[in-house]
Amino acid sequence: MAINLQKGQRISLEKSNGSKLQSVCVGINWGAIEKKGLFGFGTTKEAVDLDASCALFDESKRLIDVVYFGNLRAKDGSVRHSGDDLTGDMDGNDGLDNEVITVDLSAISPAVSYVAFMLNSFRGQDFGSIPFASIRIYEGTPIRVNEVFASYDIAHSKEFAGHVSMVLGVFYKKNGEWKFNAIGEPTRDRKLEETVRTVGQNYL
Structure with a gap:
């Protein structure tokens, strides 16, 4: 069963059968902005370019690498x-991730x-104007979801209105094991x- 992550919650990367996750995906799904037409007639869709990125740091919090578009x-x-992905879902939520970052914890x-x-x-459209945007962490590949480990809704909160940047969360190594800290700020x-x-x- 997926965990609905709360801000600041720290979780161990353990599957329901007790084994550790090794290959995890962080997927982002979002939608285009719907705008009313002239004089209130009809609607138009405005493409939204959100960018998921990943930064790797060493124990001293020194930046080692950044993975992005x-x-x-x-x-x-x-x-x-x-x-x-330069547009987001133009025809409503298709339930699929628009961008996926895959992490092989055993190869880090x-x-x-x-x-x-x-x-x-990317274009400075604030999060409060986007109809839906969510993150999910799962075992599998960008085209195959084996088990959803955690999901996190980042669209339906007033605190994101007026902002164009956020920290989703951090995998961190403790006593040789990887854990996850849900940040969502x-x-x-x-x-x-x-x-x-x-x-x-x-945030480290």
């Missing part, structure tokens, strides 16, 4: 990005202690590099 693979091959370099996930609105950053800096300073 411009760099789809970590240097050690442990993290992969499915590619840039021993130097990495933190794997952080961020979401940025908006930041005042405008660009990815600013959000990465904020993560390193405040």
Whole structure:
């Protein structure tokens, strides 16, 4: 059964049968903005370009690597990005992830202690205007979901209105085991590099 993550909740990466998760996906699903037409007649759809990104840090919180739409693979091959989605769901929620970041926890370099996930609105459309946006963490691949481990709704909260950047959560290594910290907090950053800096300073 999936866990509905609450902000600040820390969970161990354990499947329902007690074994540890090794290959996990972080998927983001979101929709285009619907706008009323001229004089209130009809509606139009405005594409939304959200960008899921992943930053890897060492134990000293020094940045090692960033995986995003411009760099789809970590240097050690442990993290992969499915590619840039520039529009979101234009015809309503299809239930599929628009962008997926796949993490092979067993392949992460021993130097990495933190794997952080961020979401940025590339065109500056604030999160409060997007009809739906959610994150889910699951075992499987970008095209096959074996078991949903956790899900997190990031659209239906007033705190995100007026923001274009947020920290989703952080995988962190403790006593040799990977755990996950659900953060789900908006930041005042405008660009990815600013959000990465904020993560390193405040969320590890």
